[in-house]
Amino acid sequence: MHNFIDTVPRSVKRLIYLSVDAVLLPVALFAAFALRYGEFTPWAQVSESWILFPTVLCFGMAANILLGFSRVKLSTFGVRDIGKAALIAIAMTVVSICTCYILDLATPRSVPLIFGILLFLGTMGSRLTGRALLQVLYDHGHERRPVAIYGAGSAGNQLASALGRSKIKPIVFVDDNPSLHGVIMGGLPVCDPEKLKSLIEKGKIESVILATPSATEEQKRRISLKLADLGAEVLSLPSYNEIIAGRGLVESLRQVSPDELLGRDKVDLNLPGVSDVYADKSVFVSGAGGSIGSELCRQVLKHNPRKIVLFEHSEFALYSIDQELRPLAEAAGVEIVATLGSVCDKRRVVRTMQIHQTDIVLHAAAYKHVPLVESNELEGLRNNVLGTRVLANAARELEIERFILISTDKAVRPTNVMGASKRLAELIVQDIDSRSPKTLFSMVRFGNVLGSSGSVIPLFREQIARGGPVTVTHAEVTRYFMTIPEAARLVLIAGTFARGGDVFVLDMGKAVAILDLAKRMIRLSGKTLKCPQNPDGDIEIVVTGLRPGEKLYEELLIGENILNTPHPKIMRAQEGCLSELEVQSAIRDLNQAIESGETARCRSILNHWIEDYHQPQEAKQSG
Structure with a gap:
């Protein structure tokens, strides 16, 4: 029955409402006469004032249509609509009084007043009754x-x-x-x-x-x-x-969202003057379709750039971010350029930057999933290390204004190829900065990003939705977390602080225990934890063991030498770097090892040049 009512055209429903209101007008007036004279059938008195009935009917329906009362949906009937019903009732009371006065009818003065009250009660009663009936029908046909x-x-x-x-x-x-x-x-x-x-x-x-x-x-x-x-x-x-x-x-x-429960407020990353750096500039974003890259594009768009070049090797990711941003960019008068390409393709990179007269490069393109890069180290190193060198060299040669590398806390004393590749990328950027009189190079290092592809939060959500178990690699593992907007905003602000070769980190508060986070998410989903103390619980947590290259805890700084910046939550790290000859040697050897497919040699090179890099035992044995 309820489904049938939902299929009734809106014009038919309006006609029904108008018909009910048309019936209520004469009925309320007749009832007013009956109450005034104390009779159920006051025909004699009504016949003497019959002209009142067509009058209130005509004026009442006109007021109804004028105020749009018949267009009010029963499901949203509220205070404003009650006001319309009261206004119609008052108007009809005034019309009745005026008609009696002008035509000198013998109708008592109390009849129009009683009529107005009854009309209001009848109108309200019909609407509320209809709403209650629809609610009963809906409740009967649906589980709520x-x-x-x-x-x-x-x-x-x-x-x-x-x-x-x-x-x-x-x-x-x-x-x-x-x-x-x-x-x-x-x-x-x-x-x-x-x-x-x-x-x-x-x-x-x-x-x-x-x-x-x-x-x-x-x-x-x-x-x-x-x-x-x-x-x-x-x-x-x-x-x-x-x-x-x-x-x-x-x-x-x-x-x-779990970011509301991480033990700290979101960091306020607003700072005057940031827009001045990006306004009317051509901004090149590598990895523009990724979690961080796409948010960088959204936030850059708010600072009135002249052009945003979306550089992405994934066709679907590029299509998605282009479709999202293009209408917003057109409204803001910003040109969007969607470009397919790899950061390892020097010719493609340089030509794209030249054609679009790039002023700022935001380098977010990277392979970041630790287990995948651990088992695909050649491609991980090619993209993360050699690709970064291609972009940074192009920025220096073309004398681009600013270059910002998005790095990770896994680059600090890395135990996996992904972290080591990002640390080597940082060292390459610092070396190129030392030989760049025009371009300001900087790096931004942060922890895990909530909601990014492959992060623990979406994984836990999926596991809970499937009924569990929720997998945690170690009972004591901890991580720093930040939101995607925080990460992107930090990158943009770092571009304004850059003096050359800087590594910026965000004060992210205390590290979060992943096991505690899993328990919170289970509780927030309305489920109970299945454990020895509660064997009848809904979701179990299973400890699977650390994956190859994974650490119990992450760090943001190498050493304790840090400097303040104009923002109280952003720090500038002072860390050691390699000489130009050392960087050239590392890149030459790494490039040869990648081209010849020597995975063991690649890991050996990382172990030689990256401070505190510890090659995973599994990799040593397999090499």
């Missing part, structure tokens, strides 16, 4: 998930109204304000957060929605952690700015 809404403010009330005909059924409001406890809002009771535990244990609540868009990140984190311990799935509304951006409340619901 019972939820509690945390926050009884305006956002919470709007959300409860918007969820009326969705697969989510609001049961109760929860609010920290004691004065609201026991109050009924929008038909739902408001209760103390302390009562949530019993509601969840009794199965009355399956999820909790945070409807506190004005709360700070710290407040949201505190509430989320508290709710996660109750065993219910936690969803969240975005900030007011995100809601204003155009998405509906229901569509904006999302799982609480």
Whole structure:
């Protein structure tokens, strides 16, 4: 039945609403006469004032159409629509009084007043009855998930109204304000957060929605952690700015992102003057379709560059970011150039930079997945080391203004080929900078990026969705985390601080225990941890052992020699470097080993030139 109602054309529904309102006008007027005279059939009195009926019918329908009252959807009937109903009732009361006065009818003055009240009650009653009937039909035909809404403010009330005909059924409001406890809002009771535990244990609540868009990140984190311990799935509304951006409340619901629970606030990376560096410039972004590269393109676009060159070897990745950015760039008057190519192709790189008169290079192209690069070391080194040298040399030869290399914390005392390749890339850039009078070279080093391809967060989500188990390589492994916007913003700011050969790192707070993160994500998904203490739990955590080249913990600095920058959360590392002859020797030997396919020799070269590089035991044996 409900599906049939959904298929009825909107024009037919409007006609039904108009018909109901047309019937209500004379019925309410007749009832007013009946109440005034105390009779069920006051035909004599009505016949003396019959002209009132066609008058209120004509004016009433005109007011209805003028105010668009028949266009109001039952599912969204709210305060504004009640106001329209009241305005129509008042207008009809005035019309009735004026008609009686002008035509000198014998109708008592109280009849128009009673008529207006009855018309308002009838209009409201018909709408609310229809809405209730539709809700009953919807509930009967659909399974709805019972939820509690945390926050009884305006956002919470709007959300409860918007969820009326969705697969989510609001049961109760929860609010920290004691004065609201026991109050009924929008038909739902408001209760103390302390009562949530019993509601969840009794199965009355399956999820909790945070409807506190004005709360700070710290407040949201505190509430989320508290709710996660109750065993219910936690969803969240975005900030007011995100809601204003155009998405509906229901569509904006999302799982609480793990970056909100990492133990620190997001770093404020706003700094005056950053836009001046990128404004009206041609910016070349390598790896433009990747997690970091694509976010760099989005943020560069906000700083009014003249042109953004998207350089990417993956056709699909290039197509995706080009389709996303092109309409935004056209609106901002920025030229977008999508270019397929490899950073190892010197001719392609140089020609592209020349044609588009590149001013700034953001080098984000890299193979970064530790196990894959560990087993494909030749291609990993070719792309990460030789590709970086091609780009950096092209920037120096063409006297490009700035070159920024995106590096990783795995480059610090590396135990895997990926980390060693990025450290060698840093040393190459520092060497080229020492021989570059025009171009300012710099590097940005950060930890794991939340939500990037291959990161632990999406992996945990997928494993939890499949019912587990969640795999952790070691019970004591820790990592530094930052968000993709933080990482991209750091890169852009580093470009403004560069003095030549700099390595910038972000103060990322305390490292996060991956095992604790896995447990939090299980709780936030509404599941329970399966362990010896709780053998009937939903999701088990399995420790698989460290992968080849993986460390228990990562570091951001080589040594303790650091300098401050204009931003309190960004540090400039002072680290050793290789001489030009040493770099040339390392590159020559590495290039020969790659071309001849000598993997053992490649690892030996890394071990010789990279400070504190420890070749994995498995690799030594296989070599």
